[in-house]
Amino acid sequence: MDIKDGRTVKGINFVGLRDAGNPVELAKKYSEQGADELVFLDISATDEKRKTLIHLVEELSIEINIPFTVGGGISTLNDVDLLLKAGADKVSLNSSVVKNPNLIKEISQRFGNQCVVVAVDSKQIEDQDFVFVNGGKIKTELHTLDWVKRAEELGAGEILLTSMDFDGTKQGFDVRLLKQVSEICNLPLIASGGAGKIEDFTEVFTQTNATGALAASIFHFGEIEIPDLKLNLKNNRIAIR
Amino acid sequence: MIAIIDYGAGNIKSVQNAVEKLGFETILTSDFDEIRNAEKVIFPGVGEASTAMKFLKEKKLEQLIPTLKQPFLGICLGQQLLCQFSEEGETECLGIFDVNVKKFPTTQIVPHMGWNNLEKTDSKILKNVLNEDNFYFVHSYYCEIGKETSSVCDYILPFSATLEKNNFYGTQFHPEKSGDVGSKILENFLNLN
Numbered sequence: 001m002d003i004k005d006g007r008t009v010k011g012i013n014f015v016g017l018r019d020a021g022n023p024v025e026l027a028k029k030y031s032e033q034g035a036d037e038l039v040f041l042d043i044s045a046t047d048e049k050r051k052t053l054i055h056l057v058e059e060l061s062i063e064i065n066i067p068f069t070v071g072g073g074i075s076t077l078n079d080v081d082l083l084l085k086a087g088a089d090k091v092s093l094n095s096s097v098v099k100n101p102n103l104i105k106e107i108s109q110r111f112g113n114q115c116v117v118v119a120v121d122s123k124q125i126e127d128q129d130f131v132f133v134n135g136g137k138i139k140t141e142l143h144t145l146d147w148v149k150r151a152e153e154l155g156a157g158e159i160l161l162t163s164m165d166f167d168g169t170k171q172g173f174d175v176r177l178l179k180q181v182s183e184i185c186n187l188p189l190i191a192s193g194g195a196g197k198i199e200d201f202t203e204v205f206t207q208t209n210a211t212g213a214l215a216a217s218i219f220h221f222g223e224i225e226i227p228d229l230k231l232n233l234k235n236n237r238i239a240i241r
Numbered sequence: 242m243i244a245i246i247d248y249g250a251g252n253i254k255s256v257q258n259a260v261e262k263l264g265f266e267t268i269l270t271s272d273f274d275e276i277r278n279a280e281k282v283i284f285p286g287v288g289e290a291s292t293a294m295k296f297l298k299e300k301k302l303e304q305l306i307p308t309l310k311q312p313f314l315g316i317c318l319g320q321q322l323l324c325q326f327s328e329e330g331e332t333e334c335l336g337i338f339d340v341n342v343k344k345f346p347t348t349q350i351v352p353h354m355g356w357n358n359l360e361k362t363d364s365k366i367l368k369n370v371l372n373e374d375n376f377y378f379v380h381s382y383y384c385e386i387g388k389e390t391s392s393v394c395d396y397i398l399p400f401s402a403t404l405e406k407n408n409f410y411g412t413q414f415h416p417e418k419s420g421d422v423g424s425k426i427l428e429n430f431l432n433l434n
């Protein structure tokens with residue numbers, strides 16, 4: 001769930017946000033329906049809005065009993081400490097660790113690598129995959145595969161890979177990119193961006209080594225119900241809960 | 242009063258929330274007397290073994306815990322610290338369960354992170370749990386299988402998902418993060434005599 005000013009929002013290719021509801025209500029619904037994990041990314045994260053996020057995390061931790069990850073604007077050990085204390089299981093880091101890769105190491109040494117999710121926003125430009133930061137607004141010179149490998153070496157516990165080319169388009173996950181990343185990386189890999197129909201999930205789990213698949217709008221707007229999705233995956237002999 | 246041992250690392254808030262939701266009063270503490278006098282003790286664990294043991298020693302809890310007679314539940318790292326020795330930081334642990342803690346071989350994805358089911362035996366805290374129920378695991382080290390193993394999970398290799406000896410119970414998975422079946426396990430523990 002993308003969170004802005006305490007509400008769930010959803011955009012297409014990282015722009016054009018629309019409101020998708022109250023995050024705590026949605027979280028409860030998804031948790032009851034059998035979602036395995038939830039991810040909350042605060043896309044409005046600024047210092048003064050930090051408190052809103054912490055408050056939301058506290059509320060989520062009371063209301064749901066499955067693991068959840070929180071990200072957005074985390075740049076210090078203290079940020080991590082506050083979010084974990086508020087009840088988050090993992091933190092997701094993006095721009096701040098591109099600027100300061102050592103932060104991955106510091107967080108994993110202090111809190112354990114299981115709580116360090118490195119989120120990578122990737123976009124293809126002339127046959128090359130580049131890492132973007134600041135919510136997809138700024139291109140870096142980092143190649144996606146190099147960066148994922150580096151993050152693993154520094155102590156990341158999980159990679160959340162969003163294909164900016166596929167995000168919000170509902171044309172399926174970016175199988176090409178996910179395949180390449182899962183070949184060079186031995187960490188749990190969450191596929192994100194592009195889910196539009198149930199078959200897209202079957203495809204990502206049969207064609208790539210992604211360990212999880214993330215989706216937002218199709219669930220928020222009721223296009224796919226989680227119980228239907230899980231039943232379908234089970235029928236396709238994909239090992240899930 | 243249920244004492245939840247607070248050693249300043251990781252997400253223990255969710256354990257507290259889960260226990261309180263079941264209607265029990267809790268206290269987050271690292272105080273020797275509060276833990277000794279609690280009706281039950283939960284030792285949740287996220288973090289690193291040698292750091293956690295160092296903390297227990299500073300608080301003299303490494304002497305107290307093995308002498309406790311009330312029901313005691315170690316979760317994740319909490320279960321591992323009840324074993325003999327952990328390869329994580331080459332750590333001497335509390336020595337209650339007669340097995341060691343080893344690092345997963347990296348032949349598959351490590352950490353083991355996700356939902357798995359158990360092959361279970363007859364255990365009080367696994368009452369009403371089915372073999373097909375799934376629990377949430379997140380760990381890079383595992384407890385070996387021994388005579389105190391009360392359920393087995395298979396990821397890369399078979400390991401102790403739960404251990405049990407006298408008043409001591411351990412779960413490698415996080416019951417507080419395992420949805421309704423997880424709550425069932427906490428409830429079973431909290432209702433022990």
